[in-house]
Amino acid sequence: MRLRALLLVALMAGQAARAAQDPAQAALEAAQMLEQASIALTEAETARDRVRALTETIQAYEAGLAAMRDGLRRAALRESQLTAELNAREREIRQLLGVLQTIETTAPPVLMLHPAGPLGAARTGMMLSEVTPGLNTRAQALARDLDEVQTLRRLQQSAADTLTEGLEGVQNARTKLSEAIADRTDLPRRFIEDPVRTAILISSTETLDGFASGLSEISDGEIITSNADVSQLKGQIPLPTQGVILHRSGETDAAGVTRPGLVLGTRPRALVLSPTAATIRYRGPLLDLGNLVILEPQPGLLFVFSGLQEVYGDPGQVIPEGTPVGLMPGQTPEIGAILSTSGDGTGTDRPETLYIEVRENNSPVDPESWFRTDKDG
Structure with a gap:
């Protein structure tokens, strides 16, 4: 299971590197990633550590x-670009096809005849020998463009x-x-929460x-x-989820509120x-x-x-690194919204x-002193 996850991450990295050159291939590889994820879900049912496997x-x-969304966006943009280019070159393409068809259908003896006699025929043959490769190259490029448009359209139809x-x-x-987290009983505990005391503290x-x-x-x-110590990881701890930083520590948001944490x-x-690895000290609604x-x-x-x-x-539970602690709110976008390119680049x-705050000895500190934020996902 873990090997498959690493392979999927590697595949995504390769897909991202090639996406700019080949958006169709990027989207197809994303489809393969989703297929592998489906297989992983089936295998997670029997995994010894179901929480890790499902995570x-x-x-x-x-x-x-995410890769499929990006691949389809690039595919749609590439199709629009090719279609615009082909439309702009419509006259040129018609002329090219006409020349190629004339050369293809004209009998060789006729091509060899020239009003100026053998010398004119020889010169014409030399000119054709120089022009024909260029015409073939342009024809092949046109065929590739048309084929790519058809591939991109088929891709989007099946997406x-x-x-x-x-x-x-x-x-x-x-x-x-x-369900797997609710059924989990193998985690050590440092304390048992008293709900009454918790309610009193909150109020x-x-x-x-x-x-x-x-x-x-x-x-x-x-x-x-606890004698746990993560100080050697200071400044290198990954963010708890993929995202983009909207506000850093001490920055004022649109509502005029300044907080010591960062907003992702x-x-x-x-x-x-x-x-x-960490102890869950509290989870639930607060203020x-x-x-x-x-x-x-x-400590x-x-x-x-x-x-x-x-x-x-x-x-009270002591959880390993990488353990799920929550899900963000919101609704999964509809298929049409994913396929649409209207909101690209706007952050929509x-x-x-997600608000992230770090406290040392009950005083807030800049989260970026602990978390690595140079790679937004």
């Missing part, structure tokens, strides 16, 4: 759908079925992932600062000491993962932050991810926002 399957689907299957597959995988605090400082009060009993634009229903999860990678360090629609896991494919 990798969802990532494969998301990568395939709807592929996308439908991919969207159904990723939704199915997300449902199975929720008595008005800020994230106040809530974070009181996290030790929500346990039913003592919290087991994500696709609807994107999977959010724990970027390191005006919506659904959030608070992770503790090491005194908290990662806060808010803006989630669904949150996974239970407070990432309408959801």
Whole structure:
């Protein structure tokens, strides 16, 4: 399973590198990625670690759908470009086809006759021998362009079925992932949450600062000491989901609000993962932050991810790196919206926002001091 996920990532990287030169091939490879993701979903049913297997399957689907979207966008643009070029060269193409047809249908003896006699015929033959390769080259280029247009049109006509299957597959995988996480009993725990104490803490605090400082009060009993240490990863920790940075620490958003964390634009229903091994200190709704999860990678360090629609896991659990902790909100776009190129380049494919805040000893710090943000996905 893990090997297949790595192969899919490698395939996506290769597809992206070739997409600018061959959009049809890029879209076809994306379709293969979705097919492999479908196979991975079937195998995940019997995997020993179903959570990890389903997580990798969802990532494969998301990568395939993103690649398909990009490939189809490039295919549509390439088709429009070729069609415009062919329309602009319509007169030239007619003349070229006429010359080629004349040469092809005229008997060789007639071609050899010339009013100026043998010398004129020889000169004409020399001219034809020089012109004909050029005509053939132009004819071959025209044939390639026409064939590419037909290929691109066939590709787009068949894309709807592929996308439908991919969207159904990723939704199915997300449902199975929720079930697998709910059934999981193999994770160690550092504490058991007391719901009453948690409710009291929530009702008595008005800020994230106040809530974070009181996290030790929500346990039913003592919290087991942890010696976890991720300081060697500082500045290199991957973001919890693919996205583009909309606001950095200290920047003011459109509503005039300035926060110490960063805001990441994500696709609807994107999977959010724990970027390191960590303890879940809290998950659920809080203040005006919506659904959030608070992770503790090491004592005194908290990662806060808010803006989630669904949150996974239970407070007190110690989860491995790459464990799903939530899903972003939103609706999966319809097939027509995916195939459309009207919103390309506007960021409309990432309408959801994930807020990321990092706290050291209960004081917010710039998340980019811990997370690697040089590669937006």
